[in-house]
Amino acid sequence: METPFVFGTLASGIEFTNRVYEIKRLKNNFLSGINTMIISPRRWGKSSLVRRAVKEIKESNALIKVVKIDLFNVRTKEDFYRLLAEQTLKATTSKIQEVLSLLKNHLKYWIPRISFSPDQIHEISLGLNWQEVSKNPDEILDLPQRIASTKGWKIIICIDEFQNIGFYRDAEGFQKQLRSHWQQHNDVSYCLFGSKRHMLMHVFTSPSMPFYKFGDVISLEKIDSECWNNFITSRFRATGKEIKPEQALWIAGLVENHPYYVQQLAQLCWFRCEGNMMPESIDQAFDSLVLQLSLLFQNLTESLSTTQVNYLRAIINEEIQLSSKDIIQRYHLGTSANVSRIKKALIDKEIIDILQGKAVFLDPLYKVWLKKYYFQS
Numbered sequence: 001m002e003t004p005f006v007f008g009t010l011a012s013g014i015e016f017t018n019r020v021y022e023i024k025r026l027k028n029n030f031l032s033g034i035n036t037m038i039i040s041p042r043r044w045g046k047s048s049l050v051r052r053a054v055k056e057i058k059e060s061n062a063l064i065k066v067v068k069i070d071l072f073n074v075r076t077k078e079d080f081y082r083l084l085a086e087q088t089l090k091a092t093t094s095k096i097q098e099v100l101s102l103l104k105n106h107l108k109y110w111i112p113r114i115s116f117s118p119d120q121i122h123e124i125s126l127g128l129n130w131q132e133v134s135k136n137p138d139e140i141l142d143l144p145q146r147i148a149s150t151k152g153w154k155i156i157i158c159i160d161e162f163q164n165i166g167f168y169r170d171a172e173g174f175q176k177q178l179r180s181h182w183q184q185h186n187d188v189s190y191c192l193f194g195s196k197r198h199m200l201m202h203v204f205t206s207p208s209m210p211f212y213k214f215g216d217v218i219s220l221e222k223i224d225s226e227c228w229n230n231f232i233t234s235r236f237r238a239t240g241k242e243i244k245p246e247q248a249l250w251i252a253g254l255v256e257n258h259p260y261y262v263q264q265l266a267q268l269c270w271f272r273c274e275g276n277m278m279p280e281s282i283d284q285a286f287d288s289l290v291l292q293l294s295l296l297f298q299n300l301t302e303s304l305s306t307t308q309v310n311y312l313r314a315i316i317n318e319e320i321q322l323s324s325k326d327i328i329q330r331y332h333l334g335t336s337a338n339v340s341r342i343k344k345a346l347i348d349k350e351i352i353d354i355l356q357g358k359a360v361f362l363d364p365l366y367k368v369w370l371k372k373y374y375f376q377s
Contacts, residue, residue: 036217
C-alpha cells in the first residue's frame with residue numbers, strides 16, 4: 001500500500017513540505033553564483049531541500065549543470081579528489097570522446113576506466129598517481145571551473161556531509177587549499193551541507209576557520225505548525241481519509257515539529273484511520289512510535305556516563321542554571337568544570353545542542369522516552 005507520507009528517504013513532489021522561502025533563496029544563490037552553506041540538525045530536510053531547488057533550477061535553465069557529491073564514506077583527501085573529478089565528469093559529459101579529451105587536457109596524472117551499460121550510460125572511475133597529485137592538486141580543484149568556462153555553462157557543486165573533511169589529515173590546511181581555489185571560480189558555485197550541525201557551525205561561522213564568510217549561511221528553522229496542518233490534512237484528504245485541523249496540529253506538536261518524526265507519526269496515524277481520525281488513535285500511534293525506538297534509546301543511554309545522564313535529567317526538568325552550585329549538587333554533576341565537559345560531550349554526540357542559549361534535545365522522542373520510561377523506572 002502506498003502511503004501519503006515519506007520519511008527515511010528524500011522527500012520530493014507532493015511529499016515535500018513547504019520551505020518556499022528557503023527554496024527561493026537557494027535558487028537565487030545558484031543563479032547568482034553565490035556559495036551557500038546550509039546548517040540544521042540532522043533529519044530536518046537539508047538534502048530534500050537541495051534536491052528540490054536543484055530540480056527546479058535545472059528545469060528552468062539548460063546551461064546549469066549540477067554535480068552531486070556525498071562525503072559520507074570519504075575519509076581521505078585522495079578519495080575526495082577522485083570523487084570530485086569523477087562526479088564532475090559524469091555530470092558534464094555524455095560522450096566518450098569528450099571524457100577522453102577532458103582527461104587529456106586537464107587531468108594528466110589520472111588514468112580513466114570507462115565502461116558502458118546496455119542503456120549507454122557511462123560509468124567513469126579514475127586511478128591516479130597520488131604522489132604527483134598530492135604535489136599539485138590544482139588541476140582537479142579547478143576542473144569544474146575549466147569545464148564551465150569552456151562550455152559556457154554555470155556549474156553548481158553540491159557536497160553533502162561536508163563536515164567529514166574535518167577528519168582528514170591536516171584538515172585545516174586542506175580547507176585553506178579548497179577555499180583558495182573555490183573563491184576564484186566565477187562560473188562555479190558551491191552548496192555545502194551535512195548532518196553534524198555543531199561541526200558545520202564551527203567550520204562556517206568561526207572567524208579563525210578558512211570557510212568563514214565563504215558565502216550565504218542558511219540556518220534552517222523548523223517548519224511551522226500551520227504548514228504542517230495544511231500538509232497533513234491535505235495528504236489525508238487526497239487518500240479519502242479525514243483528519244481535523246486540531247488533530248493535525250496535535251501530531252506536529254507531539255514531536256515538536258521535527259520534520260522526520262512529523263511524517264513518521266502522520267503515517268502511523270494514517271494507518272490507524274479507517275475514515276475519520278479518532279483522537280485516541282493519535283495517542284496510541286505516538287506511544288507505539290516511542291516504544292518502537294526504545295531499544296535504540298536504551299543502547300544510546302547505556303553508552304553515556306552517569307553524570308551525562310544526570311545532566312539530561314536536569315534539562316528535562318527544565319533547570320536553567322546548570323552550572324550553579326545548587327544544580328551541580330542536586331544532580332551530582334561533579335564540578336562546574338565537569339559540567340562544561342559534559343555539555344561538550346553531549347553536543348559532540350549530537351544528543352543536545354545549544355539554541356538561543358538553552359540546552360535542548362535534538363531528538364524530541366528521546367526526551368519523551370527518558371522522561372516517560374527511563375527516569376520513571
